[in-house]
Amino acid sequence: QSPVACVGETMAALLPDRPGPLEHVEAFRHSVGGAEANVARGLVALGVPAAWVGRVGADGFGRRIVAELTASGVDTSGVVTDPRRPTGLYFKEAGPGGSVLHYYRDGSAGSALSPDLLDVPVLRDAPLVHLSGITPALSQGAHELVAALLARRVPGRLTSFDLNYRPALWPPGADAGATLRPLLDAADIVLLGADEAETVLGTGDPAKLRALLPGPDVIVVKDDKHRATAVARTATATETALRVEVVEPVGAGDAFAAGFLAGTLRGLDLRGRLRLGHLAAAGALVVPGDHGPPPPPDRIAALLAASPD
Ligand code: KDG
Numbered sequence: 001q002s003p004v005a006c007v008g009e010t011m012a013a014l015l016p017d018r019p020g021p022l023e024h025v026e027a028f029r030h031s032v033g034g035a036e037a038n039v040a041r042g043l044v045a046l047g048v049p050a051a052w053v054g055r056v057g058a059d060g061f062g063r064r065i066v067a068e069l070t071a072s073g074v075d076t077s078g079v080v081t082d083p084r085r086p087t088g089l090y091f092k093e094a095g096p097g098g099s100v101l102h103y104y105r106d107g108s109a110g111s112a113l114s115p116d117l118l119d120v121p122v123l124r125d126a127p128l129v130h131l132s133g134i135t136p137a138l139s140q141g142a143h144e145l146v147a148a149l150l151a152r153r154v155p156g157r158l159t160s161f162d163l164n165y166r167p168a169l170w171p172p173g174a175d176a177g178a179t180l181r182p183l184l185d186a187a188d189i190v191l192l193g194a195d196e197a198e199t200v201l202g203t204g205d206p207a208k209l210r211a212l213l214p215g216p217d218v219i220v221v222k223d224d225k226h227r228a229t230a231v232a233r234t235a236t237a238t239e240t241a242l243r244v245e246v247v248e249p250v251g252a253g254d255a256f257a258a259g260f261l262a263g264t265l266r267g268l269d270l271r272g273r274l275r276l277g278h279l280a281a282a283g284a285l286v287v288p289g290d291h292g293p294p295p296p297p298d299r300i301a302a303l304l305a306a307s308p309d
Contacts, residue, residue, distance in 0.1 A: 003049035003075045004261065005126035007117070007149065008036030008135045009110030009142075010054055010069070011088040011103075012061035015288055019094035022102070032068045033090065033290040034110075035132050035164050035254050042258025042280055044073040045294030048265055051075035051122045057109040061087035078120040082109035092250065092288075099250050103168060105138070114141030115148050123149075128261060131187070132162040133180050133200075137169035143179070150186035158264070161187035162257050165196040176200050185215035189264065191257050194223040206231045220260060220274070228256070228277060230270045239274035242282045251290030256281040276300065 013033030016025040036052065043050035052074050056062030058081050065087065070076050088105030105111055113135065117123060129149055136143040150159055161184055170176050177200045184190050184201075190213060194204030201212060206221045206229045213219060218232045226241040259280030263273030279300060283292035 001049055002125040002127055003051040003122060004040070004043055004128045004130060004265070005051050005053050005078070005123045006036040006040040006043075006130040007053045007113070007123065007145070008034060008132055009088060009105065009108065009113070009138060010034030010037040010052060010056070010065050011090050011105060011108075011110065012064065013290060014089060014091045016092060016094060021095075022091060022093050025093075028091065029289075030064065031289045032065050033251065035134055035162065036130060037065075037069060037074070038251050038254035038284075038290050039130050039162075039258045039261070040074045041069065041072050041291050042255045042284075042294075043262055045283075045291075046258060046262040046276070046280065046300075048258075048262045049075065051078055051126070053078035053117060053120055053123050055080045055082050055085075055109045055112060057081070057085055057087035058083050059087055061089065062109065075122055078117070078122040080117070080120075082112060085109040085112055092248075094248070099248060101166075101168070101250065111138035111142060113138065113145050115145050117145060118148055118152070126157065128158045128160060128265065130160045130162075130257070130261065131183075132164040133176075133183070134164045134166055134169065136179055136183060137166065137176070146183060147186075150183055158188045159186070160189035160191065160257070160261055162253065163190070163192035163196055163200065164253070165200050167199075177202070181213070185213045187215070188217045189261070190216045190219045191253075191260065192219070192221060193253065194221050197221065206236070218270070220277075222253070222256065228274050230260075230274055232270060235270055237270035237274060239271060239278060241278045244282045244285050246285045248288045249285055251284040251292075252281040255284035255291065 088108030259277035
């Protein structure tokens with residue numbers, strides 16, 4: 001079984017030993033983060049073989065990324081090491097309004113993605129290619145790679161695209177919507193938050209998004225009431241998230257995507273796919289890092305068997 005290929009930049013994630021401004025932090029825990037690799041990990045945790053395809057520097061941070069992803073079961077055969085550029089970093093700062101990510105990734109190995117990667121075997125043969133709106137903001141080459149992957153229609157292959165709008169990555173005055181809208185519309189599965197969709201596309205309303213993006217088979221909108229609505233061609237379903245004590249939300253969207261995609265590959269209906277998304281997200285919400293423990297199999301079975309109400 002070919003693994004799902006998740007393409008993007010993975011960074012060393014430095015997690016503070018305490019909440020508050022970075023200048024008061026004494027120590028950082030060395031971790032690994034990056035939206036698409038988070039999805040790959042989430043898929044593996046749900047029993048779906050997945051690969052992360054991207055670039056790292058020839059440095060300790062890059063080696064840590066490859067080692068950690070490999071240890072978690074992610075296929076890293078498509079990872080390229082760049083001898084000249086460093087691995088990107090991000091620092092998490094935990095404030096009262098939530099976490100802020102500070103990026104140190106300009107000129108990084110991971111941002112130098114380009115269509116050169118198109119023929120990496122794990123990417124060529126993948127049944128599903130997962131992408132996000134982070135990558136097109138990283139460099140011209142990264143944007144071209146994403147556009148080429150979406151343009152290359154392979155029979156039986158699905159593409160998914162998580163909007164993941166990260167304002168800090170876009171130059172002032174850039175029209176992220178103009179760049180991202182055609183990419184979203186070219187994917188089979190689109191995942192987005194209502195708030196970020198409102199900012200980038202002018203609406204967070206599921207029906208209006210469906211009209212704006214006629215291309216995808218299904219559009220999943222997560223709203224601020226902890227609900228996710230999937231709008232397919234002829235059916236719509238809404239499911240509410242599980243109630244958990246949130247420790248730190250970064251990574252929960254990626255876990256949700258992993259759950260939804262795992263449900264898609266298992267042939268679940270829209271409700272089952274959304275439920276698996278929420279269940280996976282719950283695991284990421286209760287930890288300070290980007291990924292939590294995988295949901296136990298009996299929990300998955302029970303949740304999928306539960307009645308819609
Ligand atoms: O979704 C989580 C990501 O935001 C985090 O892992 C870092 O990839 C990252 C990014 O570009 O923000």
